[in-house]
Amino acid sequence: MSRTFSIIKPDATRRNLTGQINAVIEGAGLRIVAQRRIRMTREQAEQFYGVHKERPFFGELVAQMTSEPVVVQVLEGENAVPKYREIMGATNPENAAEGTIRKLFALNVGENSVHGSDSDENAAIEIAQFFSDDQIVG
Numbered sequence: 739m740s741r742t743f744s745i746i747k748p749d750a751t752r753r754n755l756t757g758q759i760n761a762v763i764e765g766a767g768l769r770i771v772a773q774r775r776i777r778m779t780r781e782q783a784e785q786f787y788g789v790h791k792e793r794p795f796f797g798e799l800v801a802q803m804t805s806e807p808v809v810v811q812v813l814e815g816e817n818a819v820p821k822y823r824e825i826m827g828a829t830n831p832e833n834a835a836e837g838t839i840r841k842l843f844a845l846n847v848g849e850n851s852v853h854g855s856d857s858d859e860n861a862a863i864e865i866a867q868f869f870s871d872d873q874i875v876g
């Protein structure tokens with residue numbers, strides 16, 4: 739068993755898609771072991787996406803992530819990081835496979851409905867940014 743960190747982004751919470759996205763997650767065999775709806779601060783968003791701070795879309799990304807509430811989650815399962823990346827689909831929904839969350843729900847490459855950690859190491863860092871151990875019930 740391993741864990742990954744997920745965010746249901748503002749474009750999805752705005753359209754009341756939290757339940758439908760959770761259904762895809764659970765249908766794929768991942769268990770939601772922690773979940774909270776929050777409004778991300780500018781500081782949190784800038785830190786969270788810090789690796790992209792030199793990219794031209796950084797300002798737009800931070801504005802988007804702080805525009806409306808998000809749902810932060812911890813997902814648990816076998817090979818949770820690659821499994822969630824697979825069901826999320828490609829960053830750009832135009833390239834995402836059929837049945838993936840981004841193919842089903844994303845609006846465009848920026849407003850792409852979900853975030854998922856890209857390595858076990860980053861998953862642990864990202865989970866610790868938003869949850870304490872006692873808030874995760876596996």
Ligand code: ATP
Nearest residue numbers: 790795799828829847848849850852853854855856
């Ligand atoms: P995430 O980190 O959110 O799970 P990802 O790992 O698939 O997505 P990254 O390359 O890490 O993709 O990009 C982080 C986020 O930045 C994307 O999810 C998207 O919201 C935004 N983004 C990436 N590329 C672009 C782009 N060309 N134009 C606008 N926004 C972009």
Ligand code: MG
Nearest residue numbers: 853854855856
């Ligand atoms: Mg990423």
